[in-house]
Amino acid sequence: MTAVAITGFGIVSAAGADRQSFARSLFEGHSAVGDVALPRSFGHRAFRAAQIAELPARAAEMAGHGRAYDRFSVLALLAAEEAIAAARLDEDDLANGRTSVLIGSGIGGATAIDDSHYGLYVENRRPDPLTIPRLMANAAAALLSRRWGCRGTVLAIASACASSTQAIGLGMGLIRSGLADRVLVGGAEASLTPAALQSWQAMRVLTSTHCRPFSARRDGMVLGEGAAVFVLESEEAAGRRGAPLVAHLLGYGTAADAGDIIRPDPAGAAAAMHAALADAGLSPREINHVNAHGTGTRLNDAAEAEALESVFGPLVSRVPLSATKPIHGHTLGASGAIELAATVIALQQGLAPGTLGFDEAPGDFRLSVSASNQPIAGPIGLSNSFAFGGVNASLIVAVPSVALPTVSS
Known part of the structure; x- marks a missing residue:
């Protein structure tokens, strides 16, 4: 597309x-x-x-x-x-x-x-x-x-x-x-x-x-x-009009669990990610960074981890993943837009932001969670949003090969 x-x-x-x-x-x-x-x-x-x-x-x-x-x-x-x-x-x-x-x-x-x-x-x-x-x-x-x-x-x-x-x-x-x-x-x-x-x-x-x-x-x-x-x-x-190019939106996918209004279903989340990849014409190996929905609740994180492992397979342990809600809070309906912005910024800087508060993952999680800022090896990112009501949505974005000036620390 x-x-x-x-x-x-x-x-x-x-x-x-x-x-x-x-x-x-x-x-x-x-x-x-x-x-x-x-x-x-x-x-x-x-x-x-x-x-x-x-x-x-x-x-x-x-x-x-x-x-x-x-x-x-x-x-x-x-x-x-x-x-x-x-x-x-x-x-x-x-x-x-x-x-x-x-x-x-x-x-x-x-x-x-x-x-x-x-x-x-x-x-x-x-x-x-x-x-x-x-x-x-x-x-x-x-x-x-x-x-x-x-x-x-x-x-x-x-x-x-x-x-x-x-x-x-x-x-x-x-x-x-x-x-x-x-x-x-x-x-x-x-x-x-x-x-x-x-x-x-x-x-x-x-x-x-x-x-x-x-x-x-x-x-x-x-x-x-x-x-x-x-x-x-x-x-x-x-x-x-010679507009500045910040990034390209490459793919969008959405899928419904059609199940429990609160408890997330990993299959629905995985379906949204697969749909976004298909829309973008990309394979999972071409994704360089993931901004997870990552609420910090036991059920949501477990379901998202399972969905990511289903989509990425063995690659999931090598794709830098950030969950930014400990920084800006869970902004509910605004979270997808705010976290897409975080994804674009991360790709521009070539750094996956550290997941504040992350210490030790459960033994069955194979995710590459960024405990601190870690390098991103390419320009393409995936941003996830999974909602009450069983609504799942994912976006794929890419930045130009020349990044914007880095943020001063």
Whole structure:
């Protein structure tokens, strides 16, 4: 299939408010996990997550009307602003029917939902008239469309932790089919609310210590918030304007377990990876780096390890693998986009970021988990996202042979 150009991307997360600061956190092993500041509490439990400490003062002004947009939409806008600047696009490039917007989010306007329910049930307060526009799942995609006049397909993807990976894959499809010249794709999530944190705790999947993907002592995940947005363009559209080439998206695969809504099935994850490889026309031996979904939960990591071993066979012990959630937290619907950004950065630098907290793998895992930064021997990477509901999605990306300047340590 036809490769699709990535001409720019942007990130906002607790681990860095732009590409460069995010890259430094990845390679220097700076975790953004800390105590969560909540607007109100329920009970006496203190939560830890990767929470963005402070948004730029211009964020509300960028959105137009501060109370009209939920936090997840503002994060998407900030990431898109960086992506568009990096792609060297102007208003005229975007304001047309050939530009589409696809943004994934597992929950959407979680802050608006939590605030409105608290106001109604606890404070007996009339809901804000703008509550629905804030909380709707397509609010972020609609905001980006409005901000830059994008009049093509505008779509929200909600498939839990695979949301933004599927958004990116579908964006590739729009360009390949000729339905768009360029697409703003990615994901955004801001669900660190009192009710959401209590609900995750009730599932008993949050770590009581540290997130340790693929480690024998792993005991759960740590949540986060953030957004990442990519500019995808057809080769023709990018070439016409002399666009910078950051990377190529080569393949996308998705598959459903059609089984348990929570317990992952290794066969479904393996099917998504096989589909991405087939789409890219590649064999497993041509993959130089894997960014794993790697939540740090016992079931997810075991299922992903089994799936990777099924796909790669004996090669699995030689492909450098990173799991970056201990740095930026599990950003749910935004995780696929943020981790694709981490994959691109890793390939650009020729280094697989160390998996923070990794110590000793279980005896039956044959993965080459990067305990510290380790070299990558080529330009092609695989990024995985596996979600509740049995949704699995994988992307394959390649950087140009000449890497960008290295990140200073």
